[in-house]
Amino acid sequence: MLERGEVANSWRRERWDSLRLLTPNWQSRLPGLRYEGPDPDGYMTMGEVTEFIERFAADSRAPVRTGVNVTSVRRADAGYVVTTNGGEIRCRAVVIASGACNQPSVPPFATAVPESVEQLTTFDYRDPAKLPDGGVLVVGASATGVQLAAELQRSGRSVTLAVGEHVRLPRTYRGRDVLWWMDASGVWDQRYDEVEDLTRARRLPSPQLVGTPERTTLNLNTLTSMGVELLGRWAAVRDGRALFSGGLRNMFSLADLKMRRLLDTFDEWAQANGRDGEVGSPERFEPTRAPSSTRLQLELGSGEIRAIVWATGFRPDYGWLDVPVVDAKGQLRHEGGVVDSPGLYALGLPVLRRRKSTFICGIEDDAREVIDHLTRYLAMRRSS
Numbered sequence: 071m072l073e074r075g076e077v078a079n080s081w082r083r084e085r086w087d088s089l090r091l092l093t094p095n096w097q098s099r100l101p102g103l104r105y106e107g108p109d110p111d112g113y114m115t116m117g118e119v120t121e122f123i124e125r126f127a128a129d130s131r132a133p134v135r136t137g138v139n140v141t142s143v144r145r146a147d148a149g150y151v152v153t154t155n156g157g158e159i160r161c162r163a164v165v166i167a168s169g170a171c172n173q174p175s176v177p178p179f180a181t182a183v184p185e186s187v188e189q190l191t192t193f194d195y196r197d198p199a200k201l202p203d204g205g206v207l208v209v210g211a212s213a214t215g216v217q218l219a220a221e222l223q224r225s226g227r228s229v230t231l232a233v234g235e236h237v238r239l240p241r242t243y244r245g246r247d248v249l250w251w252m253d254a255s256g257v258w259d260q261r262y263d264e265v266e267d268l269t270r271a272r273r274l275p276s277p278q279l280v281g282t283p284e285r286t287t288l289n290l291n292t293l294t295s296m297g298v299e300l301l302g303r304w305a306a307v308r309d310g311r312a313l314f315s316g317g318l319r320n321m322f323s324l325a326d327l328k329m330r331r332l333l334d335t336f337d338e339w340a341q342a343n344g345r346d347g348e349v350g351s352p353e354r355f356e357p358t359r360a361p362s363s364t365r366l367q368l369e370l371g372s373g374e375i376r377a378i379v380w381a382t383g384f385r386p387d388y389g390w391l392d393v394p395v396v397d398a399k400g401q402l403r404h405e406g407g408v409v410d411s412p413g414l415y416a417l418g419l420p421v422l423r424r425r426k427s428t429f430i431c432g433i434e435d436d437a438r439e440v441i442d443h444l445t446r447y448l449a450m451r452r453s454s
C-alpha cells in the first residue's frame with residue numbers, strides 16, 4: 071500500500087478545523103474495528119477520525135509505505151509498472167484507492183474574479199480568522215458550503231451564499247439520526263446496478279448535514295434565520311460582476327420534494343417492517359423559505375465581498391495514471407470497481423458498488439467484492 075503522505079492523510083491535511091464527521095460514531099466501522107466509546111450517536115472530530123484510521127492500520131497490520139508518491143502507472147507485459155519517488159514496482163494488479171476528493175473543483179470563471187477579492191477553496195480554509203475582514207461569498211450549498219456559511223456568519227461576518235442543486239436532509243427524523251434511516255431501510259445499500267440513473271447518482275452533491283454535539287439540523291432556513299443572504303447558482307463573471315441564476319424558488323421546491331419522497335420511503339419501510347413502535351411519529355418539515363427578492367448580480371470590485379470560499383465540490387486526480395481509462399470528465403471508467411484494463415481495480419468512488427461506497431462504513435462490502443474479482447483474475451492468470 072503506497073501513500074504519499076501519512077496514514078489518514080486526507081483527514082489530516084485537507085479538512086478545516088471545526089469539521090466533524092457527518093456520519094454518527096456507531097457508523098464509523100471498518101472490518102474488525104468499530105466505535106466503542108461512550109457516545110455512539112456523536113460525530114468524530116478530525117483528530118478522532120485520524121486516530122480511528124491509524125488504529126485500523128495498526129490492528130490490521132496494513133503494509134503501508136508512507137511518503138511514497140505514485141507518479142505513474144502504466145501497462146507493461148501482462149501487468150503494470152508503478153513509478154514512485156522511491157523507485158519502480160512491477161505488479162500484476164493495481165487497486166486505485168487514491169480517493170474521490172483529491173482536488174477542489176472550481177469553475178473556470180474564477181480566474182475572472184478581481185484580484186482584490188481573496189479566493190479560497192475548502193483545502194485552504196481552516197477557520198474564519200484566516201480570512202480578510204469584510205463580507206464573504208460562499209459558493210455551493212452542500213454539506214461543506216452550509217457548514218462554512220454558518221461558521222463564517224457566526225464569526226460576525228456578513229455572508230452571502232450562492233445556492234446550486236442541493237440535497238436537503240433533517241439531522242434527525244422520528245427521533246433517529248437520518249443516517250440510521252438510510253442504513254436501516256436499505257437505501258444506502260442500494261447497488262449500483264439497481265440505481266436508475268447511475269451517472270446522476272454518482273454526481274449527486276453531499277447532503278446538507280452537520281455533525282454537532284447538539285445534533286442540530288443545518289439547512290437553508292437555518293442560514294436565512296442567521297442572516298445569511300441566499301443567491302442563485304453563480305453562472306458567470308462579466309465585467310467584474312458576478313452573475314447568478316434566478317429560479318431559487320424552483321430549486322428549493324425540488325430539494326424539498328426529494329426530501330419528502332425520501333421520508334415517505336422511510337415511513338413505508340418502518341410500517342412494512344413493523345418498526346413504527348420503536349421510532350417517533352412521522353414528521354414533515356417547513357418548506358425552504360425563498361427570499362422575497364434575490365439579487366442576480368454582485369459587483370465584485372465594490373468591497374462588499376472581500377473573500378470567496380469555493381465549496382463547489384471535489385474531483386479525483388488521475389494525473390499519474392498513464393493507462394487510457396479516464397473519461398473526458400476526468401472520471402475513471404469502471405464497472406463496479408473493475409476498471410476497463412485487465413488487473414486494474416478501484417475503490418472509494420461515488421456509488422462504486424453501493425450508495426454508501428464513499429463513506430467509511432461503505433468500504434467493507436465494496437472491498438470484499440472487488441478483491442474477490444481480483445483474486446479470481448490472478449488465479450485465472452496463473453492457470454492460463
Ligand SMILES: Cc1cc2nc3c(=O)[nH]c(=O)nc-3n(C[C@H](O)[C@H](O)[C@H](O)COP(=O)(O)OP(=O)(O)OC[C@H]3O[C@@H](n4cnc5c(N)ncnc54)[C@H](O)[C@@H]3O)c2cc1C
Pocket residue numbers: 072073074075076078079080081085090091092093138139140141167168169170171172214384390417418419428429430431
Ligand atoms: C469534506 C469531507 C467530509 C467527509 N465527511 C465524511 C463523513 O462524515 N463520513 C464518512 O464516512 N465519509 C466522509 N467523507 C468521505 C471520505 O472521503 C471517505 O469516507 C474516506 O476518507 C475515503 O477514503 P479513501 O481512502 O477512499 O480516500 P482518501 O481519504 O482521499 O485517501 C486517499 C489517499 O490516497 C493518497 N494518494 C492520492 N494520490 C496518491 C498518489 N499518486 N500516490 C500516493 N498516494 C496517493 C492520498 O494522500 C490519500 O491519503 C468526507 C469527505 C470530505 C471531502
